[in-house]
Amino acid sequence: MPPSNNSATADRLYRVENLTKGITVATRALLAGDSKTRREGLLKRTGLDEGEGLLISPCEAIHTFGMKFPIDVIFLDKKRRVRKVLHAMPRSRIGFCLTADIALELTAGVAKATGTEAGDMLELVRLG
Numbered sequence: 147m148p149p150s151n152n153s154a155t156a157d158r159l160y161r162v163e164n165l166t167k168g169i170t171v172a173t174r175a176l177l178a179g180d181s182k183t184r185r186e187g188l189l190k191r192t193g194l195d196e197g198e199g200l201l202i203s204p205c206e207a208i209h210t211f212g213m214k215f216p217i218d219v220i221f222l223d224k225k226r227r228v229r230k231v232l233h234a235m236p237r238s239r240i241g242f243c244l245t246a247d248i249a250l251e252l253t254a255g256v257a258k259a260t261g262t263e264a265g266d267m268l269e270l271v272r273l274g
Contacts, residue, residue: 159273160201162250166266171220172252173197174273187251188213194253201270205249207242210235218257220268221246228266231257 158177163170174197178184184202188194189212202208208219219232221243230243234254243249250268262268 161271161273162199162201163269163271164260164262164266165269167261169260170197171256171260171262171268172199172250175199175201175250175270177201177203179203188217191215196253198253199256200251201248202251203248206244206246207240208249208251209240210237213237216254218252218254220250220252220257220262222248222250222268226268226270228262228264228268231263233257 158179160172160175160177161170162172162175176199178187178200184205187202187208188200192214206221210217214237216234216236219235219241220228221230223229223245224247226248229245232241235241257263
């Protein structure tokens with residue numbers, strides 16, 4: 147998800163802050179809010195740059211079939227409380243959280259490095 151001059155893309159970029167821990171989880175997370183972008187997800191990517199992420203909304207479940215790299219997945223409810231964290235989810239797996247509204251996909255290791263865990267409150271800050 148490189149920065150873009152496209153205003154539609156810019157309108158969908160967010161910084162993700164862990165308010166509980168006082169740390170930034172992602173500096174540039176793209177919101178996949180439409181059907182096409184949610185379906186595609188990270189499937190065509192070979193990795194994420196430092197600070198990048200993908201917010202999928204609405205979302206209660208994700209899969210890593212066809213993925214080229216492992217990811218951390220943070221499931222958030224409507225109040226942006228972390229409901230579940232999946233660490234270094236390998237290829238060809240399914241992850242879900244029935245109480246989730248958003249899934250945040252990140253480079254494997256980011257959730258652990260930021261100490262993000264179930265119960266933490268996150269904030270999505272629109273960029274641009």
